Amino acid sequence: MKISTKGRYAVKVMFDLALNNTGECIKVKDIAARQNISEKYLEQIIAILNKAGYVNSVRGAQGGYRIARAPEEYTIGMILRLTEGSMAPVACLEEGAECEQCDTCETLEVWRDLYDAINQVIDHVTIADLVAKRQQREGSLDYCI
Amino acid sequence: MKISTKGRYAVKVMFDLALNNTGECIKVKDIAARQNISEKYLEQIIAILNKAGYVNSVRGAQGGYRIARAPEEYTIGMILRLTEGSMAPVACLEEGAECEQCDTCETLEVWRDLYDAINQVIDHVTIADLVAKRQQREGSLDYCI
DNA sequence: TTTATTTCCTATTATTCTAGTAGGATTATT
DNA sequence: AATAATCCTACTAGAATAATAGGAAATAAA
Numbered sequence: 001m002k003i004s005t006k007g008r009y010a011v012k013v014m015f016d017l018a019l020n021n022t023g024e025c026i027k028v029k030d031i032a033a034r035q036n037i038s039e040k041y042l043e044q045i046i047a048i049l050n051k052a053g054y055v056n057s058v059r060g061a062q063g064g065y066r067i068a069r070a071p072e073e074y075t076i077g078m079i080l081r082l083t084e085g086s087m088a089p090v091a092c093l094e095e096g097a098e099c100e101q102c103d104t105c106e107t108l109e110v111w112r113d114l115y116d117a118i119n120q121v122i123d124h125v126t127i128a129d130l131v132a133k134r135q136q137r138e139g140s141l142d143y144c145i
Numbered sequence: 146m147k148i149s150t151k152g153r154y155a156v157k158v159m160f161d162l163a164l165n166n167t168g169e170c171i172k173v174k175d176i177a178a179r180q181n182i183s184e185k186y187l188e189q190i191i192a193i194l195n196k197a198g199y200v201n202s203v204r205g206a207q208g209g210y211r212i213a214r215a216p217e218e219y220t221i222g223m224i225l226r227l228t229e230g231s232m233a234p235v236a237c238l239e240e241g242a243e244c245e246q247c248d249t250c251e252t253l254e255v256w257r258d259l260y261d262a263i264n265q266v267i268d269h270v271t272i273a274d275l276v277a278k279r280q281q282r283e284g285s286l287d288y289c290i
Numbered sequence: 291t292t293t294a295t296t297t298c299c300t301a302t303t304a305t306t307c308t309a310g311t312a313g314g315a316t317t318a319t320t
Numbered sequence: 321a322a323t324a325a326t327c328c329t330a331c332t333a334g335a336a337t338a339a340t341a342g343g344a345a346a347t348a349a350a
Contacts (some may be wrong), residue, residue, distance in 0.1 A: 001146050001263075003234045003256070005309065011252055027325070034280075036246075041310050047327075060318025061324040076255055090146045101181075104282065106275040107156055110221055111148070111269070117262040125258070130251040137249070150338065172296070174334050192298075205347025206295035 007084040009037055011127075014079055017055060018071040018127045019134060025064030045083065052082050071131055077122035087122065089114050102122050152229040154182055154190050156272075159224055162200060163216040163272045164279060170209030190228065197227050216276055222267035232267065234259050 012035045020026055020034075029048060032039040046065060049055045054074065055065045067074075080087055086094045090111045092102055102108055151243060151283075157180045165171055173191060177184040191210060199219065200210045212219075224244045225232055232241045235256045247253055 001148050001229065001232055001234065002236070003146050004307090008235065008252065011255075015251065027327090029325085038310065040312075043326080043328095044310090050326090057326065058318085059316075059326045063317080063325045065326090084146065085146055087149070088295060090153065091147070104279075106278045107153065107160065108269050109278065110156075110266070110275070114263065114266045117266045118259065121255070121259045121262045125255050133251045133254065133258065134249075149336090170296095174296085183339065186340075188297080188299095195297090203296065203347085204297045206293095207348055208296050208346085210297090242329075288341090 001089065004084060005041075006045055007080045009035070009042065010038070010049060010079050010083040011076055013042065013046055013049060014054065014067065014071075014074055014127050015130050016066040017065060018074075019132050021067055023066075025058050025062065025066060027064040030064075048083055049079075054079070054082070067127075071128035072126050074127045075123050076127075077119065079127075085092065087115070087118055088089060089118070095131045146234065148225065149192060149229060150186075152225045154180070154187060155194060155224050155228040156221055157182070158191055158194060159189065159199065159212065159216075159219055159272050160275050162210060162212040163219075163276050166212055168211075170203050170207065170211060172209040175209075193228055194224075199224070199227070212272075216273035217271050219272045220268050221270045221272075222264065224272075225267060230246070232260070232263055 013031055016031045016035055017026055028042050029039055031037075031046075032042045035042075046055065050057050051064070054068055056068050057063070057065050078089070088094050088111075090108070092105075092108055093111060093115050158176055161176045161180055162171055165175075173187050174184055176182075176191075177187045180187075191200065195202050195210070199213055201213050202208070202210050222232070233239050233256075235253070237250075237253055238256060238260050
């Protein structure tokens with residue numbers, strides 16, 4: 001039960017765009033270098049974020065991407081669901097996919113509890129939280145030196 | 146991020162063995178029929194449970210399987226980890242697989258929270274809980290009719 | 291002792307998913 | 321005109337999933 005690179009990289013992209021946001025455009029090449037991810041693969045992932053309106057793009061030379069809204073408005077859950085699809089641990093819990101045995105399936109109740117716990121975490125952490133953590137870390141680092 | 150059939154079927158096997166435990170041997174064929182799973186595939190899954198000592202086997206005619214210990218002693222987490230491997234949402238969280246960037250990885254903290262939440266659920270539900278739910282359901286059903 | 295029944299063991303396979311790679315079209319700046 | 325960037329689509333190697341298949345070994349019943 002793993003989160004794929006697609007979802008993980010998408011979170012890293014949003015984090016990178018939020019952390020390095022100065023109003024200027026940020027190039028895929030730079031994100032790829034900073035996050036140590038294949039440039040061409042990142043292109044495909046950021047295309048998903050772009051189509052969903054999570055980022056804005058500027059084409060041509062000196063173009064790039066900017067985060068569309070405030071980092072507070074993006075939860076990890078939103079980004080994972082967009083790129084990975086449903087975060088339900090079993091297909092039975094997804095919309096429109098009810099099996100006939102669901103009414104008498106004790107294990108399904110466990111999966112539902114698991115699903116709730118997963119959502120509880122990913123829907124309560126935002127990109128802003130990650131940025132704050134990084135800045136806190138950097139701050140204390142400066143303080144130490 | 147899905148639990149595979151391997152893990153789900155293993156839980157179903159343990160549940161079935163606990164629910165139908167009379168001291169007699171239970172055949173794979175019967176479990177497969179009750180749980181609506183391929184018999185040959187179940188054989189492979191129950192072999193894992195057998196090797197781990199979660200079930201006891203009796204070979205030959207009139208043979209079969211019995212749950213080894215009390216249903217209270219088997220958590221869903223134990224069964225899933227045995228059949229699926231680690232339930233960590235990312236490889237970085239698995240033992241002996243630390244990447245170099247872990248110290249300065251904000252997203253890793255989210256995955257750790259997620260991992261904790263997952264473990265919290267699967268380690269606190271036992272096979273006995275599932276059996277109790279089924280018996281409760283059957284009881285109330287009898288009461289209704 | 292033979293037959294039937296059951297677990298045990300290993301190999302094979304079709305399908306899907308993952309994680310990219312590749313190549314070029316389009317758009318905008320310099 | 322040259323360069324730099326996004327955009328778009330196709331392709332692919334490898335791994336994982338979810339079985340299927342065939343028979344060997346063990347045991348009980350006839």
